[in-house]
Amino acid sequence: MENKLIILLVIVLGAIAIAQLVRIYEISSKLRKTGEHEISNRDNNLNGRMMFIFMLLLFGFFIYLMQAYGWTGRGSAASDEGVEMDWLLNLNFVIIIAIFFFTNFLLFYFTWKYVKKPGVPAYYYPHNNKLELIWTIVPAVVLAVIIILGLQTWSHLSGPSKPEAEKIELFSKQFDWTARYSGADNTLGLYDYKLTLDNNELALLTSNTIDSALNNMFNSSTGIRSLQKLLNNRDTIFSDSTLNVLKMDLSRKERLYRFLTQMKENHNPKLDASAWDDIIQKDTLYLCKGQEYEIALRAKDVIHSAYFPHFRAQMNTVPGMATRMKFTPNKTTKEMRQEKNDENFNYVLMCNKICGGAHYKMKMIVVVLDKPAYKKWMDAKKKMTFKDQYFPVAATTPAASADTTAVTMN
């Protein structure tokens, strides 16, 4: 409460300050023998000099920031692609810093130098085609270089990965990341969001998961059957709004149920294998130094962005749309720790597209191992595939499923 008083006090003091401004204003107007529109030579010179001094301070501030933070901010790149990008970034920086110094210098220097001097008229100089041509062509040439180099790098970065790249999927939702390794076959199993269940958070597509989803949609406590029961119960009276909500919910679920039934009809059981051997990994993403990764990206609810600042990689994850990226880590976590002289350093995967209240907490620690360590980790993981974890008893061929033919809609 006292602090609120202090804030009020500040406001009162502010009002007093304004009253003082009024006095200064009045006095300074009175002292001026000339109108406000006539700028005295003293004011002119003073401001001209201050502009030049400001430029020096600005340049000094820039150099200080560059020294203190410029090249160290994110450390050296930790992927092959990142090294290429950093080279290009540095080149661009050299160019734009030169332009920044040169043009700002001319601007502030002229402001200081050509400030009005009594008796010296301005030089009437309306145009000069040659000069204008020069400063059209020179920037054009510089830009051509920037564009050509930029597009070369861009085509490397956005082009397809090599066939031996390891395939991983990153799944994003509010507010965490889940990784899926493609397992022994290096093929990611297919998915469909309608299959999402507690035991199938990534909605992988197999005969069993379709059956579970159908079963859940129909039989669960909020499923079609209980909704129908609720709505058909003559002893219960709902308000119009509740009734509407229930009816909407039912029709939504019936529609999803039809889609799932279609999916079941069209499903090819041969596809199951590629999903069964996938490995689902939470909390920490393990990668191998020198291994190229082809990363598929997916979002469950809103747009997120998979951002690896140290690998210099970023791509949005978009609901309903598949996106991808690739990179090759080239330093293990251990090597980077030594380089940064920070025992606790870790690589990270962050969310870089506003996605809700806890957006800033949405991250996943990334660990890059050398080849032997990675293989050891992966071998252990291969005993914990999607199938082992969630459907240990499922046969590789579709099992007899819930009796869906008995279902009658409405």
Next chain:
Amino acid sequence: MASHDAHAHGHHEDHHHHEEHFISKYIFSQDHKMIGKQFLMTAVFMGLVAMMLSILFRIQIAWPGESSDFLSFFLGEKWAPNGVLKEDMYLGLVTIHGTIMVFFLLTGGLSGTFSNILIPLQLGARDMASGFLNMLSFWGFALSSIIMLISLFVESGPAMAGWTVYPPLSALPQAVSGSGLGMTLWLVSMTIFIASSLIGSLNYIVTIINLRTKGMTMSRMPLTIWAFFVTAILGVLSFPVLLSAALLLMMDRLMGTSFYLSDIIVGGEMLTNHGGSPILYQHLFWFLGHPEVYIVLLPALGLSSEIIATNSRKPIFGYKAMIGSILAIGFLSFIVWGHHMFVTGMNPFLGSVFVFTTLLIAIPSAVKVFNYITTLWKGSLVLTPAMLFAIGLVSTFITGGVTGIILADSALDIMLHDTYFVVAHFHIVMGMSAVFGMFAGVYHWFPKMFGRMMNTRLGYAHFWVTLVGAYGVFFPMHFVGLAGAPRRYYDYSSYSEFDNNSFELMVDLNQIITAFAIIAAVGQVLFLFNFFYSIFRGPKAPQNPWNSTTLEWTTPVEHIHGNWPGELPTVHRWPYDYSKPGAASDFITQITPLEEGEEEH
């Protein structure tokens, strides 16, 4: 145009024997000068609100999680329990700050104010082509401002999806609380704003094409008018696309359509929407969004061209090239929107095309900068506050512009996209430049708007605080961004878990930034005081305080309906005859006929 004469006559006869009622003079005014001032006042107020919001969230960024009485004072227990800002409200503040600054301050305040005041005055017209539509345009703007402000006070909070309001986040109330009523109000407000802006722009275009006085050919128009003209065209072509984006979003939210939604599970609920694309929204949004940058920037550049020429006592260097670059920038601004979307999963080849077109914009921009600098060269500079702000604008246009070269390069954008580097870039090149242009305009044309002068000393103090404060805020942001800090993060403390060096850098720089932000914000009191006090108590303005050549300074200091008593002036020369060799004075007004044997520029 036939109606021109009739229209002009009507006004002309009116003004001798017509005392206006308070309401028709100050509130529902159809006079362009009054409407311009109404735009300015509203925009200044909205700008203050948006600046205040930024101070609130800057406190959270600099001192995360620390209790601040300042926050609890303004936000109360609901949004800042125990003086700590809520996560959701942080996003709300960021969103509304951006929306108000871009649309309400910089679009309404710059184009709205100065197009209205200067187009008829500098062209020699009695008023806008349609005074009534002009009035509608302002009241649409006022209404949308009010709705946007109301959205700050609704129970579920204001829109929280960032000023670009990307769906699905903005479409699903389950995803974030602000996507409920707050988002609906945002969309309603923006819809009205767009309508108002369209009406205004059409009016500006028609006026410029049809109501130029005798002798005012297109190639004799001041660069301000050229800038407003191209701005209005950009607005007319791009705002309707934003409207369609907003309407489709509205339909997705309220009517169950799936334009932007596909395969979504949110808040445990599986939605049936299928086949839509959130990326469609981004294409529509940025088809406006990028021209919008120039809708904001071109008027500022136009104003500064005029101010720099006048106060250098020199013609603007390369008048034709300046017009050419305005047109080139205007055209190119329509084919570069994809550079906001390099990492959305857009086809990489399409990305390459956008890299190319975007970097082309640097050429006309460079031409403008060099022309400004050459205008200063061998001038006789009179450093009025307006002139200082105009020079400041050129500096920020350079400083912010060069980082654009990096962000336009798709390969480099991958690592800098959505980091503070972007925030630094657009705040300097668009925010600072446009605000400086606006201040320059206010200081320069204040005598024309209110018939009185602002205090020069306070103007100087305001300029220096603003220049130092604003550079102090946005310069260090580049380095926060280079360190990889994503924008719109409530708190960077999680960096301490994996990278302590970066964490310390961010803490240091964010505190510096917030300190400068507070200084710059407090410094605006100097402006507000000077502005409002001078309206009532400033010394009376002389006829032509800056010895300028353009037509607006030939009108009487006291405003009259129809602008000129008697006949409209006739124009005989271009607007930049400053320090012409052989002339008696260092400026020759546009209404002065050519001397015998004198060559027009």
